[in-house]
Amino acid sequence: MxxxxxxxxxxxxxxxxxxxxxxxxxxxxxxxxxxxxxxxxESFPEIPGTHYRxxxxxxxxxxxxxxxxxxxxxxxxSFATHVITEPELEQTNEWLGEVWERCSAxxxxxxxxxxxxxxxxxxxxxxxxxxxxxxxxxxxxxDRLFLDLRIGLLxxxxxxxxxxxxxxxxxxxxxxxxxxxxxxxxxxxPKGEREHELTSVLDTAxxxxxxxxPELHDEPERIRQELQLRRENLHQERQQREAAMSACAEELRxxxxxxxxxxxxxxxxxxxxxxxxxxxxxxxITGWVPEQALHQIESTLNKTLQNPFxxxxxxxxxxxxxxxxxxxxxNWLTSPFSSxxxxxxxxxxxxxxxxxxxxxxxxxxxxxxxxxxxxGLVITLAAWLARGKLKSFTPFVICAGLSAALxxxxxxxxxxxxxxxxxxxxxxxSDPLYMLSMALLWGIGFMVVxxxxxxxNRLVSGELSHALFDTNGVVSITLYLSVLGGIYxxxxxxxxxxxxxxxxxxxxxxxxxxKLIETHATPGERMLVATIETFETLTGYISNTLxxxxxxxxxxxxxxxxxxxxxxxxxxxxxxxxxxxxGGNIFILVLEGAIVTIQALRLEYYEGFSRFFSGDGxxxxxxxxxxxxxx
Amino acid sequence: xxxxxxxxxxxxxxxxxxGKLVDETDIKSFLHAPLQTLEQQFGLGGLSDRGLGEAExxxxxxxxxxxxxxxxxxxxxxxxxxxxRDILIYWSRKxxxxxxxxxxxxxxxxxxxxxxxxxxxxxxSLISLPHEQLLRTENVPELxxxxxxxxxxxxxxxxxxxxxxxxxxxSLDATIDQRYYTGLLKHAxxxxxxxxPTLLRLIGSLIDRQNLPWLLRYRFNYKLSPSETYYLMAPSxxxxxxxxxxxxxxxxxxxQILHALPxxxxxxxxxxxxxxDVELAMGERLxxxxxxxxxxxxxxxxxxxAYMMLRELDLKRVFAIIQGRVLKLDEQLIRQAxxxxxxxxxx
Numbered sequence: 001m002x003x004x005x006x007x008x009x010x011x012x013x014x015x016x017x018x019x020x021x022x023x024x025x026x027x028x029x030x031x032x033x034x035x036x037x038x039x040x041x042e043s044f045p046e047i048p049g050t051h052y053r054x055x056x057x058x059x060x061x062x063x064x065x066x067x068x069x070x071x072x073x074x075x076x077x078s079f080a081t082h083v084i085t086e087p088e089l090e091q092t093n094e095w096l097g098e099v100w101e102r103c104s105a106x107x108x109x110x111x112x113x114x115x116x117x118x119x120x121x122x123x124x125x126x127x128x129x130x131x132x133x134x135x136x137x138x139x140x141x142x143d144r145l146f147l148d149l150r151i152g153l154l155x156x157x158x159x160x161x162x163x164x165x166x167x168x169x170x171x172x173x174x175x176x177x178x179x180x181x182x183x184x185x186x187x188x189x190p191k192g193e194r195e196h197e198l199t200s201v202l203d204t205a206x207x208x209x210x211x212x213x214p215e216l217h218d219e220p221e222r223i224r225q226e227l228q229l230r231r232e233n234l235h236q237e238r239q240q241r242e243a244a245m246s247a248c249a250e251e252l253r254x255x256x257x258x259x260x261x262x263x264x265x266x267x268x269x270x271x272x273x274x275x276x277x278x279x280x281x282x283x284x285i286t287g288w289v290p291e292q293a294l295h296q297i298e299s300t301l302n303k304t305l306q307n308p309f310x311x312x313x314x315x316x317x318x319x320x321x322x323x324x325x326x327x328x329x330x331n332w333l334t335s336p337f338s339s340x341x342x343x344x345x346x347x348x349x350x351x352x353x354x355x356x357x358x359x360x361x362x363x364x365x366x367x368x369x370x371x372x373x374x375x376g377l378v379i380t381l382a383a384w385l386a387r388g389k390l391k392s393f394t395p396f397v398i399c400a401g402l403s404a405a406l407x408x409x410x411x412x413x414x415x416x417x418x419x420x421x422x423x424x425x426x427x428x429x430s431d432p433l434y435m436l437s438m439a440l441l442w443g444i445g446f447m448v449v450x451x452x453x454x455x456x457n458r459l460v461s462g463e464l465s466h467a468l469f470d471t472n473g474v475v476s477i478t479l480y481l482s483v484l485g486g487i488y489x490x491x492x493x494x495x496x497x498x499x500x501x502x503x504x505x506x507x508x509x510x511x512x513x514x515k516l517i518e519t520h521a522t523p524g525e526r527m528l529v530a531t532i533e534t535f536e537t538l539t540g541y542i543s544n545t546l547x548x549x550x551x552x553x554x555x556x557x558x559x560x561x562x563x564x565x566x567x568x569x570x571x572x573x574x575x576x577x578x579x580x581x582x583g584g585n586i587f588i589l590v591l592e593g594a595i596v597t598i599q600a601l602r603l604e605y606y607e608g609f610s611r612f613f614s615g616d617g618x619x620x621x622x623x624x625x626x627x628x629x630x631x
Numbered sequence: 632x633x634x635x636x637x638x639x640x641x642x643x644x645x646x647x648x649x650g651k652l653v654d655e656t657d658i659k660s661f662l663h664a665p666l667q668t669l670e671q672q673f674g675l676g677g678l679s680d681r682g683l684g685e686a687e688x689x690x691x692x693x694x695x696x697x698x699x700x701x702x703x704x705x706x707x708x709x710x711x712x713x714x715x716r717d718i719l720i721y722w723s724r725k726x727x728x729x730x731x732x733x734x735x736x737x738x739x740x741x742x743x744x745x746x747x748x749x750x751x752x753x754x755x756s757l758i759s760l761p762h763e764q765l766l767r768t769e770n771v772p773e774l775x776x777x778x779x780x781x782x783x784x785x786x787x788x789x790x791x792x793x794x795x796x797x798x799x800x801x802s803l804d805a806t807i808d809q810r811y812y813t814g815l816l817k818h819a820x821x822x823x824x825x826x827x828p829t830l831l832r833l834i835g836s837l838i839d840r841q842n843l844p845w846l847l848r849y850r851f852n853y854k855l856s857p858s859e860t861y862y863l864m865a866p867s868x869x870x871x872x873x874x875x876x877x878x879x880x881x882x883x884x885x886x887q888i889l890h891a892l893p894x895x896x897x898x899x900x901x902x903x904x905x906x907x908d909v910e911l912a913m914g915e916r917l918x919x920x921x922x923x924x925x926x927x928x929x930x931x932x933x934x935x936x937a938y939m940m941l942r943e944l945d946l947k948r949v950f951a952i953i954q955g956r957v958l959k960l961d962e963q964l965i966r967q968a969x970x971x972x973x974x975x976x977x978x
């Protein structure tokens with residue numbers, strides 16, 4: 001519970017033909033994490049399934065693209081599995097390719113319809129423009145003997161360069177309107193051999209010709225009706241295409257879901273990557289498994305593999321710990337806390353699993369800072385009602401709410417009212433100094449526990465000198481406690497005390513000596529760095545402890561906010577009073593609730609986690625039957 | 632780039648970094664320096680011991696080149712903000728445009744996924760396209776549809792038109808280059824008034840180096856018309872201004888064009904016989920101009936850009952030497968690849 005599960009490095013020796021089946025079986029069990037062991041690269045130089053992997057990736061990519069158009073039902077958590085052979089995978093890939101071709105054609109068609117709709121808009125604006133001109137539009141039409149005339153639009157950015165370029169072919173360009181990044185232009189020049197040259201440049205510049213109807217002046221309404229008709233046709237075409245697309249989706253969905261299942265079953269072999277190696281018909285699979293799952297893996301492979309195999313499990317040496325993945329077991333209650341721990345980082349293999357320490361201290365600090373029976377129960381109720389949205393975080397919020405309610409009982413507070421029932425402990429505002437000293441004691445306890453965790457983690461890693469002498473090690477925590485003892489003596493008797501003073505000096509000098517040994521620099525720089533780091537260790541402990549004053553400060557703040565709400569409410573009467581009380585409580589719940597959550601997390605991450613675990617461990621990611629393992 | 636402190640800091644930075652640039656003597660000495668020392672010096676430690684194939688070697692070396700450049704760029708970017716920062720980032724986008732061209736060319740010629748992937752540079756996320764997503768597209772229209780969802784939307788739209796109308800890759804490449812250089816000029820014109828003159832001169836030289844060889848190729852290799860050739864030129868070079876370009880595209884022979892160039896460019900190019908020679912000579916001119924900017928430009932951002940341009944050229948040459956030596960190629964061939972003047976046999 002307090003440590004990651006013990007892991008074993010396994011080597012499975014089997015026949016190459018059994019690799020797909022072994023991968024599938026291991027994925028079904030969900031407790032094998034493939035690991036590329038370079039040590040076997042020489043004896044088993046080949047990596048099987050290269051072609052299989054390529055086909056899988058293409059099929060997977062096609063399915064993902066298709067899913068943007070055709071929504072599939074969620075994959076069933078249990079379905080009859082079988083090994084996917086290369087021909088079956090190729091066939092699936094081929095069929096997905098055909099489906100994607102259809103989807104891509106739809107996509108391209110929709111794109112064309114959008115372009116056409118935009119062109120229609122541009123044309124309509126061009127016609128508006130021409131309609132107001134006092135010219136005979138018939139002159140713009142038909143073949144002319146000497147004049148080559150074109151009307152159209154192109155991206156505005158290309159106009160200056162095009163104007164200059166076509167000038168070389170004796171053409172002129174006039175722009176008469178600009179809108180949405182496009183410029184409407186008239187291009188004219190002498191008819192003749194350079195027409196083809198012009199067409200080529202215009203294509204390169206992205207020129208679109210516009211058809212200006214000659215009868216625009218005479219029958220503007222009819223032209224507009226025609227445009228409207230074209231627009232409606234486009235709309236209709238889009239609707240038809242969408243309907244065809246939905247029909248196509250309905251028709252293809254069952255088979256697509258089958259294909260998805262095939263890819264799910266094919267994925268474990270692909271995910272093996274270079275954790276599976278072979279030489280001729282002999283193959284190996286290397287990876288990590290939790291010690292407790294070893295027997296289950298062996299018996300499953302015994303049942304599913306047709307040919308003989310051999311499984312060898314070794315306990316990783318201390319030197320290998322950096323390569324061992326960390327498996328943090330969770331349940332419905334610890335899962336949200338584990339997620340928040342992972343936000344900071346993954347503990348290294350062998351280090352303490354901080355989830356329980358985090359869960360207990362976070363929940364306690366939230367309650368201390370937000371102690372109110374009413375608010376706590378509202379949070380609990382809200383979390384229960386919103387459990388569909390909160391999902392795995394529901395227990396986290398419920399625990400926070402219950403903790404707030406429990407501390408509410410201790411503080412005697414219900415929706416900010418402090419006289420409705422007698423406090424089991426004491427209302428925070430009745431003795432703020434006592435509350436602050438309690439918060440300091442909590443902080444000292446927290447720091448000591450965190451330092452003990454650090455010492456444990458360093459001992460597990462075999463870093464004895466760091467466990468003893470480094471920041472957060474035995475010497476540091478002794479220094480911290482002796483300074484605290486001295487200050488306490490000073491407070492009680494006016495003297496620091498000989499024992500705390502001598503312990504402080506000895507530990508300080510030991511710490512300094514260790515820093516001097518650890519720092520690699522020139523003598524002057526070494527002295528400077530070691531002195532600063534030693535000083536920083538001491539001030540770090542003190543400032544981190546003082547940080548915990550916020551625990552009491554927020555409990556006082558909670559009461560102060562409630563007083564402010566009641567003062568405002570007392571200025572009103574009747575409904576106004578109760579509206580103010582309710583509104584004020586909602587305000588406290590939302591605003592202070594959020595702030596307290598952030599502050600508690602901050603204390604955990606900065607005062608806690610940063611001291612005892614580096615967070616650079618590797619998470620245990622087992623092979624699973626899903627499409628989420630490979631990206 | 633208003634702050635005098637930032638200007639001073641950046642100039643000092645560029646000046647300190649310019650110590651890394653190599654001259655001809657250094658380059659020549661690299662031909663015979665111990666390979667491992669050379670690899671170590673340029674962040675490619677252990678390259679020759681890995682027994683890489685030619686394709687993998689190219690990839691590792693290119694990655695090393697771009698990593699070095701991007702690391703140095705990030706140092707120069709730190710004190711910059713606004714338009715000055717934008718222009719340096721925009722300059723570095725050229726590497727992503729190489730990728731874009733490789734992707735389009737690969738899709739156009741139906742090349743296999745792995746082959747296209749091998750030819751792509753790995754770039755920082757700041758300028759990188761979603762390569763995997765683009766690689767998984769199955770044809771050019773789909774690739775262009777995907778590109779329209781990226782910051783390269785403008786280029787993608789333009790490229791789509793060219794593809795639909797012409798369905799050929801060189802027009803796409805030309806359009807992409809033209810858009811890039813036009814964008815670079817636009818960014819330079821958005822910079823502070825104090826930075827603009829020198830920046831425009833430097834970028835003008837860069838554009839000249841691009842324009843002249845491509846003008847010759849479009850006209851004489853691809854047989855494009857004068858107007859289309861002119862259209863594909865990046866506007867506003869330093870010596871090859873619009874009016875001159877218009878005259879040049881109308882000429883019918885390479886020698887005629889080279890003679891019509893302004894002095895001293897025409898003298899420098901008088902002996903060139905091929906487009907490749909023209910390109911090399913223009914490259915030398917650009918190097919000269921960039922070195923002047925790095926030493927004397929009053930604008931810190933111009934110095935930084937000049938440094939990046941020179942550093943890229945240097946690293947390309949150095950990495951060509953390393954690559955050639957790892958592959959045990961003939962020295963004369965390495966000299967050619969690294970643009971070192973060929974020496975007479977036996978000298």
